[in-house]
Amino acid sequence: MTDRTPIIVCGIDDSPNARAALEEAVRLAARRGGRVRALLVYEPPEMWGAWAYGPTAGIPLPRLEMYHQSERHAALEIVDPVLDGLRDELVPLPEIEVDAIAGRPVEALVEAAEGADALVVGHRGLGAVESVMVGSTSLGCVLHATCPVTVVPAPVPV
DSSP: OOOOEEEEEEOOSHHHHHHHHHHEEEEEEEHHHHHEEEEEEEEOOOGGGIIIIIIOTTSSSOOHHHHHHHHHHHHHHHHHHHHHHHHHHTTOOOOOEEEEEEEEHHHHHHHHHHTTTTEEEEEEOOOEEEEEEEEOHHHHHHHOSSSOOEEEEOOOOO
């Protein structure tokens, strides 16, 4: 047995589902004496043309480091309110690493979760037909991750 700190990877975005997933990831890390790696995955500007819009030779792209820092700042703005809501419940809070990574969500989260103890993602609740037609990050993570995956359902309005 090793003394390695458990790592819980959590995919985040600015949705109620992702915030619920982050809450679950933080609670899971607290129970296991671990830490959380909260990741916002974004499509890098150099891939906009290649993934969706065709050639982009005439379109000026933002400086990549500035773009990454902007996405990382957005990730921090998502995480901070969630942690504020958990401070009274979980003392002390587990260590939280927040970052933004470029890529497609499923591939980026599955790669980031290699060697992790768990991957936590939110579920948008599209339903079976829409999930098949649109694609599903949570389903892709369940199918491809090498660690246990927790899919957190959308919070129920009170």
